[in-house]
Amino acid sequence: MRAVLQRVSSARVLVDGREVGWIGQGLVALVGVGKGDDESDTEYIVKKIRDLRIFEDAAGKMNLSLSDVEGAVLVVSQFTLYGDCRRGRRPSFAAAAPPDVARGHYDALVERLRASGLTVETGLFQAMMAVELVNDGPVTIVLDSRGTA
Secondary structure, three states: OEEEEEEEEEEEEEEOOEEEEEEOOEEEEEEEOEOOOOHHHHHHHHHHHHHOOOEEOOOOOEEEOOOOOOOEEEEEEOHHHHOEOOOOOOOEOOOEOOHHHHHHHHHHHHHHHHHOOOEEEEOOOOOOOEEEEEEEEEEEEEEEOOOOO
């Protein structure tokens, strides 16, 4: 499972011009599910989203987690994180999990984040979405449960 985390002061997702998710301070998590991902991959990403200390403390050091700052997370499915551009000019998405499998992992990730006490908003799985955000820092972190990022 892969995730790109962006620290934000606010973010929202629109589908057909209608807002389906909005957060203030927190993280936007663009999440892709790969073939072969299992429960341990989901749990790895959940723990990283919840516990990474990427928010500034009073001294200006990145020392606080999402929970510490009482921030929210906006989770957006994004299979294109598995795009392989090494050959040719069109990405291959062969490493991405099929939609029915990916949906289960995506839903489990959202449920586990909520169960950990975080405020969670989402986009719409498999929808064309417009994601608007104000990147704070900017701070952008790439995660990969298989250890490649």
